Amino acid sequence: MLDVRGLKKVYEGSGRRTEAVRDLTFTVEARELVCLVGPSGCGKTTLLKCVGGLLRPTAGEVRLAGRAVSGPPPGMAFVFQEYGRSLFPWMRVGDNVELPLKQKGLSKQHRRALVADALDAVGLTDAAGAYPWQLSGGMQQRVAIARALAYEPDVLLMDEPFAAVDAQTRADLEDLVRRLWRERAMTILFVTHDIDEAVYLGQRVIVLSASPTVVQDQLKVDLPDARDQVHTRVSPRFADLRTQVYEQIQAAKRGETVLKTDTPPLH
Numbered sequence: 001m002l003d004v005r006g007l008k009k010v011y012e013g014s015g016r017r018t019e020a021v022r023d024l025t026f027t028v029e030a031r032e033l034v035c036l037v038g039p040s041g042c043g044k045t046t047l048l049k050c051v052g053g054l055l056r057p058t059a060g061e062v063r064l065a066g067r068a069v070s071g072p073p074p075g076m077a078f079v080f081q082e083y084g085r086s087l088f089p090w091m092r093v094g095d096n097v098e099l100p101l102k103q104k105g106l107s108k109q110h111r112r113a114l115v116a117d118a119l120d121a122v123g124l125t126d127a128a129g130a131y132p133w134q135l136s137g138g139m140q141q142r143v144a145i146a147r148a149l150a151y152e153p154d155v156l157l158m159d160e161p162f163a164a165v166d167a168q169t170r171a172d173l174e175d176l177v178r179r180l181w182r183e184r185a186m187t188i189l190f191v192t193h194d195i196d197e198a199v200y201l202g203q204r205v206i207v208l209s210a211s212p213t214v215v216q217d218q219l220k221v222d223l224p225d226a227r228d229q230v231h232t233r234v235s236p237r238f239a240d241l242r243t244q245v246y247e248q249i250q251a252a253k254r255g256e257t258v259l260k261t262d263t264p265p266l267h
């Protein structure tokens with residue numbers, strides 16, 4: 001579904017040159033949920049922006065379903081970390097969710113049905129007439145997720161979407177993402193700096209090195225598909241996997257590679 005090949009991004013300007021991403025190659029299968037983790041500043045946001053066609057790579061390419069990405073592709077939706085800045089404060093929740101659908105040229109009736117369905121999926125049917133600033137941070141992030149869902153994307157890109165919400169809300173939103181992913185058969189690329197979140201959510205975790213960034217490691221998350229916050233997080237296998245990711249990130253910061261002993265094969 002998603003093919004990232006030899007991606008490189010160098011920022012230049014104002015006398016500064018920053019090589020944010022050096023050479024990234026990985027693929028994401030259709031309907032896969034892949035988490036990307038890496039040290040702070042390693043270029044996760046840069047990578048996601050290149051994947052979403054919001055930034056032009058310096059070298060390499062991104063292909064979506066076999067076609068080169070050169071601008072935001074129609075089948076892709078984004079959920080950003082800063083929900084406060086991604087929703088329009090002067091528009092009601094329902095109108096915020098509906099806005100991208102207008103660009104799709106859908107009929108009013110069809111748009112309303114998609115908005116109602118998406119708000120229902122995130123448990124916010126009653127909030128359709130409210131303004132974003134009347135909602136809690138977690139609810140605003142659910143609106144942002146609803147807006148992405150209503151768009152019916154094949155691929156959903158999520159950039160540290162729960163970094164700014166409290167721990168309890170975050171756990172609920174993680175379960176929401178897993179439920180929606182299972183129900184709606186989307187491909188999800190989820191960026192986080194939180195190792196536990198990556199292991200809890202993902203079918204696979206891609207660990208990025210420190211900047212300039214390359215793929216440090218990839219781990220298949222061989223936990224059962226039915227996960228829950230209480231039992232999954234205390235299982236011995238969860239602990240093994242989080243330790244492996246943690247070691248890889250520490251090694252990434254030191255610029256080393258780690259020999260693995262019991263990582264299952266990727267496919």
Ligand SMILES: Nc1ncnc2c1ncn2[C@@H]1O[C@H](COP(=O)(O)OP(=O)(O)OP(=O)(O)O)[C@@H](O)[C@H]1O
Nearest residue numbers: 011018020039040041042043044045046047193211
């Ligand atoms: N528009 C820009 N112009 C110049 N340099 C940039 C720009 N955006 C990002 N960078 C630089 O690129 C590098 C990677 O930044 P990026 O935000 O992609 O990393 P990140 O892994 O998402 O960071 P964090 O984990 O802290 O959110 C950093 O050194 C950053 O300063």
